Amino acid sequence: MNKYLPGRDFAKKKDAEDPLRSFAGRFYKPAGTIYMDGNSLGLMSRDAEETLMNAVSAWKNDAIDIWGKDGYLTYHDRLGALCAPLIGADPEEVTIGGSTTVNIHTAIASFYHPVPGRNRILVDDLNFPTDRYAVCSEIAIHGYDPEECLKTVASRDGRYIYEDDIIEAMTEDVCMVLLPSALYRSAQLIDMQKIADAARQRGITVGFDLCHSIGAVPHDFSKIQPDFAVWCTYKYLNAGPGAVAGLYINKKHFGRSGMAGWWGNDKETQFDLRPDFEPAQNAGGWQIGTASILSMAPLEGSLKLYAEAGIDRLRAKSLDLTGYLMELINERLSGYGFSIGSPREDERRTGHVALVHEDAVRINAAMKDCGILPDFRYPDVIRLAPVPLYTSYTEVYDMVEKTVRIMEEKLYEKYENKRGTVA
Numbered sequence: 446m447n448k449y450l451p452g453r454d455f456a457k458k459k460d461a462e463d464p465l466r467s468f469a470g471r472f473y474k475p476a477g478t479i480y481m482d483g484n485s486l487g488l489m490s491r492d493a494e495e496t497l498m499n500a501v502s503a504w505k506n507d508a509i510d511i512w513g514k515d516g517y518l519t520y521h522d523r524l525g526a527l528c529a530p531l532i533g534a535d536p537e538e539v540t541i542g543g544s545t546t547v548n549i550h551t552a553i554a555s556f557y558h559p560v561p562g563r564n565r566i567l568v569d570d571l572n573f574p575t576d577r578y579a580v581c582s583e584i585a586i587h588g589y590d591p592e593e594c595l596k597t598v599a600s601r602d603g604r605y606i607y608e609d610d611i612i613e614a615m616t617e618d619v620c621m622v623l624l625p626s627a628l629y630r631s632a633q634l635i636d637m638q639k640i641a642d643a644a645r646q647r648g649i650t651v652g653f654d655l656c657h658s659i660g661a662v663p664h665d666f667s668k669i670q671p672d673f674a675v676w677c678t679y680k681y682l683n684a685g686p687g688a689v690a691g692l693y694i695n696k697k698h699f700g701r702s703g704m705a706g707w708w709g710n711d712k713e714t715q716f717d718l719r720p721d722f723e724p725a726q727n728a729g730g731w732q733i734g735t736a737s738i739l740s741m742a743p744l745e746g747s748l749k750l751y752a753e754a755g756i757d758r759l760r761a762k763s764l765d766l767t768g769y770l771m772e773l774i775n776e777r778l779s780g781y782g783f784s785i786g787s788p789r790e791d792e793r794r795t796g797h798v799a800l801v802h803e804d805a806v807r808i809n810a811a812m813k814d815c816g817i818l819p820d821f822r823y824p825d826v827i828r829l830a831p832v833p834l835y836t837s838y839t840e841v842y843d844m845v846e847k848t849v850r851i852m853e854e855k856l857y858e859k860y861e862n863k864r865g866t867v868a
């Protein structure tokens with residue numbers, strides 16, 4: 446029997462039974478809008494605001510004592526420990542610093558040791574492009590030619606990655622593989638365990654970009670055991686625009702940071718200001734310059750909120766919300782030329798759904814004017830992310846009904862077929 450029933454009353458009943466329903470009240474929501482873009486920029490919570498204001502007060506009241514008295518000298522370690530349960534890592538294997546792209550550079554600088562005949566980095570062609578830009582520039586910095594040393598596995602269909610294709614491409618000349626945990630367009634989750642096991646068997650260093658799964662899907666790095674991973678904290682983790690990113694370093698690599706800086710020094714001796722770098726023996730050893738406390742502070746409140754809600758409960762609700770959304774798309778929107786460009790199987794889908802339509806740009810624009818905030822990704826995808834911390838079943842229902850109206854009344858036809866600067 447279908448577990449989702451038609452009609453708005455069903456959505457209201459689901460909301461009434463939802464054990465996580467009270468969390469939505471802790472977020473600031475744009476007025477009059479159904480927010481579906483939390484996979485791009487998460488909403489601000491009162492919890493994040495509070496920890497941001499704590500840091501502001503510490504600076505205001507204690508000035509230089511913010512580091513010692515208020516304990517912000519080791520803030521990156523404390524935030525790392527709060528983040529670690531989301532990926533099943535040891536607390537000391539996670540640090541908070543830089544941005545996703547900067548952390549990719551930091552990790553490659555640490556773990557890319559090319560030699561003639563074994564100098565290629567393996568990537569896919571669907572990952573967010575910044576990863577590829579960083580990989581190419583690191584190859585060049587190391588004195589090799591990106592044209593030769595970047596090895597790209599092409600997607601068979603432009604939507605999904607097939608793990609077997611990646612593994613087949615792990616040849617003798619490959620020394621590192623960098624892949625996303627989930628695809629930003631189709632929402633496909635990659636089987637990281639399978640990739641990491643295959644890489645390990647071949648002596649290949651493996652790293653993952655978790656931007657589209659952290660905070661949406663629990664991961665178990667105690668089993669997967671990649672060498673490194675990076676992620677942003679401004680999507681599902683709701684830490685604010687440009688908030689400071691995350692970096693996982695497998696403990697077997699502690700002490701081997703490739704880009705030294707005084708903030709990565711052992712905290713006991715950092716202020717001795719010695720000429721030689723003494724790396725902290727945890728992921729904090731990958732810190733470089735003075736930590737951006739005010740940009741890190743909202744993450745503290747947000748991660749405490751995660752600890753309260755529980756990543757397993759959030760994942761269960763996320764799957765139910767995206768399952769419900771896909772059911773409504775099938776029932777109410779498929780007659781208007783829409784299809785679903787995301788995996789149907791729960792274990793292969795992260796927190797959003799790709800709604801595919803040849804007129805996606807114009808429909809996306811019409812949705813925005815009708816009080817929905819999704820986003821468009823070239824060429825034909827509208828991404829919809831019902832976020833379990835703050836999206837209700839009723840909002841999902843209403844969003845689909847508003848879209849039906851847009852199609853029925855052809856409201857999208859008055860828009861130009863041109864995407865905005867920020868899609």
Ligand SMILES: Cc1ncc(COP(=O)(O)O)c(C=O)c1O
Pocket residue numbers: 544545546547572573575576625629654656657677690
């Ligand atoms: C997979 C992925 N990696 C990286 C980034 C962005 O990197 P940064 O946080 O350095 O801006 C994004 C942005 O959406 C992304 O989707």
